[in-house]
Amino acid sequence: MNDKDWTDSQVDKASESFKAVTETVKNRLKEMLRGPLQERQLPIGELNKLATVLIADMAPEKAKAESDEIP
């Protein structure tokens, strides 16, 4: 298995235990694992930028129903 497939498979494996992680986050991480995260150890500034992107990617994928709608 080449490295790209291997890192993708690790993300899929981790996802089995974390159903709440959005598809956007998973795909984004797969992209990061193939690219910037393996090239070199990143400085804090770059890590903070990636962190911000991932936090935004955790936004719900479907609009939630108004939870406080009175039935």
Add this chain to the structure above:
Amino acid sequence: MRIKSIELEWFRGAADKAQLALGAKSIVVYGINGSGKSSFVDAIEYAITDGRIKHLANEYSGRRLEKAVINTHKPDDRSTSLSIVFNDGSEFKEKIQKDGSHINSGLGTDSIRAWDYQRTVLRQDELARFITDRKGEKYSALLPLLGLEHLENLAENLRQLGKAIETTSRVSEIKYSLRSIDSKRIACFGKDADDAIQEKMIALHKNYCPESKETILSSKYIELDAAIKARIAASTSEQQQYIALKDIAASQLKEQIAEVREVNAKLAGAIEPLIAEKLEVLQATEKFIAKSEAGTDTACPACGRSISVDSFKEHIQSEQIRLREIISTFNSRRIAMSSISNTIHALKQQFKKSELAKWKTELLTKEGYKEKFDYLSSLNSETLRTSCTEAELKGLESKLLPLIEEAKQASSSAPPDAQELSTHKQMIEVATEITNAAEKSQQIEKIETLVAFIQFLEKLIREGIRKKSQSGIDDISSDIKEMWEMLHPGTAIENVRLSVPEESDKAIDIALRFYGVEQDSPRLTLSEGYRNSLGLCIFLAMAKRESGKDRPVFLDDVVVSLDRQHRGMIKEVIEKHLANRQVVILTHDREWYAELRQQLDEKDWKFQVLLPYETPNVGIRWAHKTTTFDDARAHLVDRPDSAGNDARKIMDVELAITAEQLQIRMPYLRGEKNERRMANDFLERLIADGKKCFEIKNGGHYEPYAEAITELETAKKLLGSWGNKASHSFDMIRPEAEKLINACESAYNRFKCASCGKQVWKAEDSGSGLVQCTCSGIRWRYGKA
């Protein structure tokens, strides 16, 4: 990628152009100490590391090592340069200016800069480097060889990414602010769940806003809040007083003071040493930057070890990471102080309310309370947002908490309707905060899920690294073990291998079995000599992993601490494990050089000898011919006694090796004499045995090699008569010296076949007790002696 030549000009020991011509072959270079051998290794290190030679970097060598790399006697009109030509025709050239700055050129630059110095060069003082490195350093050194550096980057980046997510999202600060809402919730609603609270608020809304058509909960809350405020405004002044006093009583100043104290305590332990360390880091940074171009290692003030530029950058990053945790605690403290500031501001407004004027007037008659109210008036709540010392906290405790307590006691006797109104007011305020808190809680949950996911992913990557590295580690271990056993056959130090400690990631160590007892480290039991020997095995095993890159390997005086028996096996190790690599061996051990020259195949190996160093103006000089007797001939004109003495010394060494190869039995001599036999001692036995054992092929049969014996006898005679003249009385004349050299050389060369050019012991015929050259032209029959 092989080196064809290394040329130096006024670099280190070289004067005007000194060239090591490898011709893309492996080479053994002999030179006594100070003859300039290491100048060529220094050139390689200079090229690989872009101008940093570790062993030359010190406080006197200059910012760019200009005082160390440039020949001290370089004329002003000459330049310092080095050039490395590769077998593909590319070249690496470096011109070094007076101030040590250097300009490089040539297509070979990128190639040589990609070499790993630690896999290319091994110097005498670096032999035990890998052994004495820490586990993490060993791991880092091995990673590139295992092809897993990129996965290690992944794992480490994931670890830091998890922490960056926590910091960026300020999750700890959000959690902190939620705690204060939790305490209000419990005070107001007890253990009611969210549904129960909503039901209560909906019921309250129906009560206060019976005509309302609102369906959305948040809008209902807004309506209810407005309705309660209107009801309060319409109530009696007595009711309003009680409600205002209730608000004051609900203040959480006491809890907030405790929070700030708690966080202050956390910081107190970290701040002082952190500030001290940060100051030292700053000082070290300035010092390091000043010297960094010269490649000086600076001791890290935090951990004390010397570090390179790249390592220093990593170190700075780790310090920043540590700071993150402190910064997070700072933020928590900021929030706690901000809460106090808000509470003080609210208290000041509340005590100013007109409905409390009467109560306040009564309270002022009590002793000490004027001072307390004056204190509250004098407080600047905004100042408390940024600074809240212990003295200020004590002031708040002693002056304001009693005021709140008075308000609490006064409000406890409120009439039922006022109490109810006040309670409803608090309920709507807290319920609104709870709704907002729910959103924050969801946000925290998402962040924590994301962080846990990334941590789990890091764990999977690390497990993958362990598995993938195991086969590489096993391969290297297997080579180390085999090389060790070749160098030290039959010792009770066995099973030398790399090991991965179970309890840690990013760690590799060396284990072995010492006389049957497993050892976790060679530092526990091995002598310095053995450690150096093990270091050599590790270097060669790791260098072997780079066979695909076909880069040369330089071994600079690496056998110094090896005894003769073990040194002799290095050739076997190199031939077996680095057969297709270009190997450059430099040594000041004349015996070993002579052995290698006899044992290594001239098809693949060159041999060169450096003449003794005279002056920096003269620089590095090579012996003109590739035979060892050329050393002697170099002195014939000016020092014939020295020339003659050299010839004798050559024979002392070469005949010792010859006698060993031919298994000549020497009579035992007492004490040290047994170890210091001279040429004549060996010649005596070689001649005596040779008359029966030494044979030359003539046609289809063998006959005694009479010419060889005659020449050996001639050499013995001349050595006996003139050898002492050369070394003791120094009155040898040139013709005598020349004759002695020629006789010795001829006698010695008789052990080499004139047809195939190989020594008589080159191809051992193990079945019949004899050795012979590869074409069987000459032979030596052991059993005939």
